Amino acid sequence: MGILVHQSWIAVLSCVLLMGGEVWCDCSGQNLDIEGGHFTLSKQFERGSKLTYHCPDGFYPHPKMERTCQLNGRWKPAPNGPQKCKLVECPDPNVLEYGIVSPFQEKYFVGNETTYECYSGYNMRGSTKRICLENGKWSGFTPICSNDIHDNCADPGIPAGALRTGNIFGIDDKVTYSCNGNLFLVGSKERVCQENGQWSGQEPACYFTYTYDTPREASGAFSGGIRDTLTILKPINDTQYGKSLRILKNGTMNIYIAVDISESIKEKEFDTAKDTVTKLLQKISSFTVNPNYEIIFFSSEIFEVANILDFLDKTTNYSTVIENLKTFKRIGKESGTDLNLALKTILERMQYMKDGNFTHRVHTFADYRHVIILFTDGVYNMGGSPLPTVEMIKNMVYMNAATEAKDPPRDEYLDIYVFAIGTAPFDEELQPLTVGVGGKHYYRLKDISNLGATFDEMINQDDVVGLCGLHKETNEPTLNNRIVKRYMYPWLIFIIIKDSKCMGSLVNSKFILTAAHCIPFGTFPENITVETELTEEKIKHNITNFYIHPDYNLSAKRDIGVKEFYDYDVALIQMEEELPISTSLRPICIPCTKETRDALKLDVKSTCADQEKALFKDHQERLSFLTKTTNIVDKADVHAKLGDNRPDCIKHALEAESMPNNIKVQDVVTENFLCTGGKSPHRDDIACKGDSGGALFKMYQHRMIQVGVVSWGTKDLCKSRKLPNPVESLENTRDFHINLFRVLNFLKSILGNDNQTDYAPMTFLE
Ligand SMILES: *[C@@H]1O[C@H](CO)[C@@H](O)[C@H](O)[C@H]1NC(C)=O
Ligand SMILES: *[C@@H]1O[C@H](CO)[C@@H](O)[C@H](O)[C@H]1NC(C)=O
Ligand SMILES: *[C@@H]1O[C@H](CO)[C@@H](O)[C@H](O)[C@H]1NC(C)=O
Numbered sequence: 001m002g003i004l005v006h007q008s009w010i011a012v013l014s015c016v017l018l019m020g021g022e023v024w025c026d027c028s029g030q031n032l033d034i035e036g037g038h039f040t041l042s043k044q045f046e047r048g049s050k051l052t053y054h055c056p057d058g059f060y061p062h063p064k065m066e067r068t069c070q071l072n073g074r075w076k077p078a079p080n081g082p083q084k085c086k087l088v089e090c091p092d093p094n095v096l097e098y099g100i101v102s103p104f105q106e107k108y109f110v111g112n113e114t115t116y117e118c119y120s121g122y123n124m125r126g127s128t129k130r131i132c133l134e135n136g137k138w139s140g141f142t143p144i145c146s147n148d149i150h151d152n153c154a155d156p157g158i159p160a161g162a163l164r165t166g167n168i169f170g171i172d173d174k175v176t177y178s179c180n181g182n183l184f185l186v187g188s189k190e191r192v193c194q195e196n197g198q199w200s201g202q203e204p205a206c207y208f209t210y211t212y213d214t215p216r217e218a219s220g221a222f223s224g225g226i227r228d229t230l231t232i233l234k235p236i237n238d239t240q241y242g243k244s245l246r247i248l249k250n251g252t253m254n255i256y257i258a259v260d261i262s263e264s265i266k267e268k269e270f271d272t273a274k275d276t277v278t279k280l281l282q283k284i285s286s287f288t289v290n291p292n293y294e295i296i297f298f299s300s301e302i303f304e305v306a307n308i309l310d311f312l313d314k315t316t317n318y319s320t321v322i323e324n325l326k327t328f329k330r331i332g333k334e335s336g337t338d339l340n341l342a343l344k345t346i347l348e349r350m351q352y353m354k355d356g357n358f359t360h361r362v363h364t365f366a367d368y369r370h371v372i373i374l375f376t377d378g379v380y381n382m383g384g385s386p387l388p389t390v391e392m393i394k395n396m397v398y399m400n401a402a403t404e405a406k407d408p409p410r411d412e413y414l415d416i417y418v419f420a421i422g423t424a425p426f427d428e429e430l431q432p433l434t435v436g437v438g439g440k441h442y443y444r445l446k447d448i449s450n451l452g453a454t455f456d457e458m459i460n461q462d463d464v465v466g467l468c469g470l471h472k473e474t475n476e477p478t479l480n481n482r483i484v485k486r487y488m489y490p491w492l493i494f495i496i497i498k499d500s501k502c503m504g505s506l507v508n509s510k511f512i513l514t515a516a517h518c519i520p521f522g523t524f525p526e527n528i529t530v531e532t533e534l535t536e537e538k539i540k541h542n543i544t545n546f547y548i549h550p551d552y553n554l555s556a557k558r559d560i561g562v563k564e565f566y567d568y569d570v571a572l573i574q575m576e577e578e579l580p581i582s583t584s585l586r587p588i589c590i591p592c593t594k595e596t597r598d599a600l601k602l603d604v605k606s607t608c609a610d611q612e613k614a615l616f617k618d619h620q621e622r623l624s625f626l627t628k629t630t631n632i633v634d635k636a637d638v639h640a641k642l643g644d645n646r647p648d649c650i651k652h653a654l655e656a657e658s659m660p661n662n663i664k665v666q667d668v669v670t671e672n673f674l675c676t677g678g679k680s681p682h683r684d685d686i687a688c689k690g691d692s693g694g695a696l697f698k699m700y701q702h703r704m705i706q707v708g709v710v711s712w713g714t715k716d717l718c719k720s721r722k723l724p725n726p727v728e729s730l731e732n733t734r735d736f737h738i739n740l741f742r743v744l745n746f747l748k749s750i751l752g753n754d755n756q757t758d759y760a761p762m763t764f765l766e
């Protein structure tokens with residue numbers, strides 16, 4: 001444990017004489033030092049500057065976390081008395097009923113370990129061993145000793161540092177919690193035993209002023225709450241939570257994000273905040289629920305990046321919002337935090353949504369579900385308490401009706417999440433702003449950094465694993481590179497026939513798409529081995545059949561000297577068993593399916609041609625494929641030359657080795673091929689032998705869409721490969737890939753065949 005060097009500031013006293021003879025002075029730099037730590041200032045010693053104390057991990061500043069330089073040139077609170085970094089303490093675990101906590105100590109410090117044991121006749125739930133962590137929380141779960149014999153609900157336990165009243169756990173019985181000493185309660189103060197045997201709300205916790213949630217905890221818990229809201233694709237009987245999820249109508253999810261950018265949130269944090277919001281949006285958008293967004297940054301003023309009414313009017317869309325977010329600049333020197341103004345803006349939008357006249361109105365206000373996410377450093381020094389505004393929002397969404405009286409209950413239609421950010425957020429004012437049933441709604445974070453990264457893992461996609469093209473970017477340092485790739489490209493399949501290896505892509509739980517030339521003439525299904533890598537181990541699967549494109553004929557042009565003709569080089573392999581879909585094994589999207597339409601966020605009336613337009617916008621369309629080295633895959637980047645760029649690209653096909661003279665390029669490169677390679681205007685990568693059959697794909701708003709199958713190339717450059725990088729193209733080397741838009745009839749005839757009972761057919765668009 002290193003103790004940071006003290007940081008001393010030279011006090012420069014300066015005063016300003018204002019009109020009217022008033023004198024404003026800077027604050028003094030005296031007596032500010034902290035033993036064992038250091039401090040930072042938001043605006044040097046100027047008025048309004050915020051001083052924040054920092055301590056090494058496992059320590060916290062005592063007695064004060066922050067000071068503010070007031071207009072009168074004095075610090076508040078005043079620095080009288082010593083300030084030091086104290087060892088983090090965890091709340092008292094000796095609240096366990098019917099059991100023993102050892103060792104018994106008066107105080108428990110960071111690193112201290114405790115073990116829990118129940119009296120005989122009582123059963124243990126929760127953790128039997130817990131460690132006091134640097135953020136002031138115990139690891140694991142609250143230990144509970146109970147003899148749950150005849151109660152309707154299980155004993156809800158007593159969290160460390162808490163006091164519980166209520167010892168009867170029958171239907172409608174209540175338990176209430178409070179925290180001892182100088183701890184405060186985060187979570188449900190009161191819980192009711194419900195008919196389904198579950199307690200309402202969520203387990204509360206006792207926090208010290210220095211207790212915080214790690215980004216991982218915050219995003220993990222936040223995911224639980226918002227996932228329900230986002231994955232309402234089909235009603236499922238969720239006995240665990242005692243409620244069934246309801247179908248949400250398309251376009252009825254409203255997400256409001258308000259981010260505090262007042263001066264107390266530092267400049268560099270502004271970009272982090274923007275990134276975090278972007279990440280959050282990207283993650284949410286990977287689900288098929290198309291939410292409407294309101295995004296505001298606020299201080300004493302409102303800066304609106306996305307107006308939700310534009311979504312309802314269909315004058316904006318997700319891509320535009322992401323773009324606007326990117327270019328949004330912090331304006332001027334915002335001061336003050338008017339959280340109430342931010343919430344009032346949201347209320348106004350709701351009011352308009354309710355009363356307004358929209359050209360494209362399809363839903364009534366009652367259909368909309370609202371999720372408000374607030375990021376604030378926790379001080380609102382202007383505009384008054386936002387609590388009355390929250391009450392008005394609640395009334396509006398609950399439609400002034402008793403929430404229980406409606407089915408589904410109206411309280412499922414509003415969630416307010418608060419991310420309180422900073423060393424000393426105003427919990428007492430902020431926590432009451434949270435609204436929502438189930439799941440933690442109040443988060444307390446030291447700073448906003450890392451939140452974006454963990455949002456990536458946030459929304460647990462396990463419920464929607466079957467959705468095509470979803471993947472997981474993970475930067476978990478403990479995972480090895482191969483597993484990271486597995487999450488990134490969960491559709492990747494290896495196909496082994498005799499000694500030759502190819503790649504393929506999972507297009508649904510029963511089919512793999514690959515190149516026809518990977519399955520040479522005379523191959524039987526038994527000769528094909530399909531390998532998936534589930535996290536660490538390789539798993540071999542049996543196949544029942546394969547289908548080669550009926551027009552594929554490698555020797556079709558032997559008569560004009562073309563030894564190998566690769567037109568229609570596609571095949572589908574049918575698995576004997578459905579593959580177990582998970583976060584590390586799930587399908588990629590293929591063109592012209594309904595699922596891909598949703599992934600591309602196209603209209604329900606959109607056609608196959610609309611998908612092609614969305615995917616091939618540029619005449620230098622950036623695409624990727626995977627290239628394999630010894631035991632790991634890497635992404636290779638290419639640009640498909642389309643339109644005017646195509647002729648120049650494909651003409652190099654004739655430079656391939658063993659290509660006969662005097663043939664036309666059209667004889668070897670039909671309209672069914674996409675052409676990549678070359679160095680200008682972009683330097684492309686080139687495929688190697690084992691990459692055949694792999695997916696040529698496009699990353700589209702965080703979903704991966706396959707547009708081609710890697711087929712053949714003009715030159716093998718792979719011998720000179722410098723691992724681990726992909727091989728770069730030369731000026732005139734080219735690769736050719738089967739364009740999936742050109743072999744749709746084949747794909748449809750097998751994948752979309754509803755005249756069989758072996759597998760669920762996919763729905764293709766016209
Ligand atoms: C608890 O932690 C404190 C501070 O690190 C240490 O001095 C003490 O020995 C620990 N107690 C036990 C029982 O480990
Ligand atoms: C949910 O479970 C109940 C009782 O087990 C059953 O009656 C109902 O049909 C189920 N609903 C669905 C959609 O599976
Ligand atoms: C969106 O609407 C279409 C057609 O109305 C429907 O088929 C589809 O399931 C809906 N999607 C969701 C997520 O509700």
Ligand SMILES: *[C@@H]1O[C@H](CO)[C@@H](O)[C@H](O)[C@H]1NC(C)=O
Binds near residue numbers: 315316
């Ligand atoms: C989103 O809006 C922009 C600008 O109005 C438009 O150019 C773009 O095509 C739209 N994107 C989608 C996916 O609708």
Ligand SMILES: *[C@@H]1O[C@H](CO)[C@@H](O)[C@H](O)[C@H]1NC(C)=O
Binds near residue numbers: 357358
């Ligand atoms: C809504 O707008 C349309 C077109 O602008 C108009 O014809 C209609 O009268 C308006 N309805 C109401 C209730 O204002």
Ligand SMILES: *[C@@H]1O[C@H](CO)[C@@H](O)[C@H](O)[C@H]1NC(C)=O
Binds near residue numbers: 523524527
């Ligand atoms: C392919 O399978 C057939 C039929 O099971 C078998 O006779 C043949 O030996 C296999 N070929 C190879 C190379 O394994």
Ligand SMILES: *[C@@H]1O[C@H](CO)[C@@H](O)[C@H](O)[C@H]1NC(C)=O
Binds near residue numbers: 540541542
């Ligand atoms: C594959 O087929 C073989 C022979 O029919 C069988 O023994 C084996 O269990 C099958 N493997 C799987 C994973 O089903």
Ligand SMILES: *[C@@H]1O[C@H](CO)[C@@H](O)[C@H](O)[C@H]1NC(C)=O
Binds near residue numbers: 553554555556557558
């Ligand atoms: C492939 O093309 C050659 C040359 O046109 C033809 O003789 C042969 O029958 C074709 N093979 C198949 C399986 O159609």
Ligand SMILES: *[C@@H]1O[C@H](CO)[C@@H](O)[C@H](O)[C@H]1NC(C)=O
Binds near residue numbers: 755
């Ligand atoms: C479906 O299968 C039946 C029986 O094999 C056949 O008669 C019919 O033509 C098939 N229909 C289609 C659309 O393939």
